[in-house]
Amino acid sequence: MGSFIGHVLPGMAFFILGLWHLFNHIKLYSLRPNSYISSPWFPTTKLRYLELYLIMLGSSISISMELFIGPQKHHPFDVDGTIPSNHLRNFEHSLISMSFFVYATFAILLDKISAEAQRGLTHILGALAFGQQLLMFHLHSTDHKGLEGQYHLLLQNIVAISLTTALMGIGLPKSFLVSFVRSLCILFQGVWFVVMGFMLWTPGLIPKGCSLYNDDGHKIVRCTSEEALHRAKSLANIQFGWFVIGITIFAITLYMAMVETYSKNVKYSSLAEEFEEIHEETSDVESLKKNKFEDSKSLLVERGFAPFDMER
CATH class of the missing domain: 1.20.5 (Single alpha-helices involved in coiled-coils or other helix-helix interfaces)
Known part of the structure; x- marks a missing residue:
């Protein structure tokens, strides 16, 4: 994950997943506002578990890249069987992917056996995956004081809200706003991963006074002075604020457009049901x-x- 491709590809995956959830939650709530119940994943018409299969596939590719394809020797261990220092971040990233793989796998199994606590357990599995993600980023072995650390600190805020709303979904399954915020945070994670990939590994986008350096096989951003580092972090904060505003405008606009589209069917059906009840x-x-x-x-x-x- 500590590269341009390692951030952009997972970012696209999170963005598509968040957009898929946001679209389906708004559609479901617009059609059935009185009987809405949050769903941790959404089946498709042709292949019921397509979403979960894609999560498993993406997680498997990420684990393979981190542990077997990315390292120069194509394995994560040293000659004496220990984990070398420059591969610690690879193991941390792979743990995040493993957590999402476990979530998708058991979500399928719980659905197949039609477990009574299926919805709640699936939400717990999602919360555990977000919790693992938050823990790994908070205790990341990479530099927490530099510009990359600032981007990861801002990312932790989004992951923390994703974790909180996943836990709230267990006790508040009928709350549309909880599902709306959770989906929006998953989408925001994807956007911020892509932003990190471009801003931290594109030389032309690195702030003034900072440059890319090779640190034991990994490229990191270092600034020449405290003033340059402070400026770079402030620019990252401003950038984060811009995206908060932009994504909020996008989400509310999408909600209004979809409610306008799907609520008409609800009005007609409500009138028909009311007439039948009166009759x-x-x-x-x-x-x-x-x-x-x-x-x-x-x-x-x-x-x-x-x-x-x-x-x-």
């Missing part, structure tokens, strides 16, 4: 009156009165 209530009242009338007639017959006597 059923009217029928019930009429049948109740009829039953009462027949009961009174039968009671009079039992007491010796003929039906024509009632008419008189």
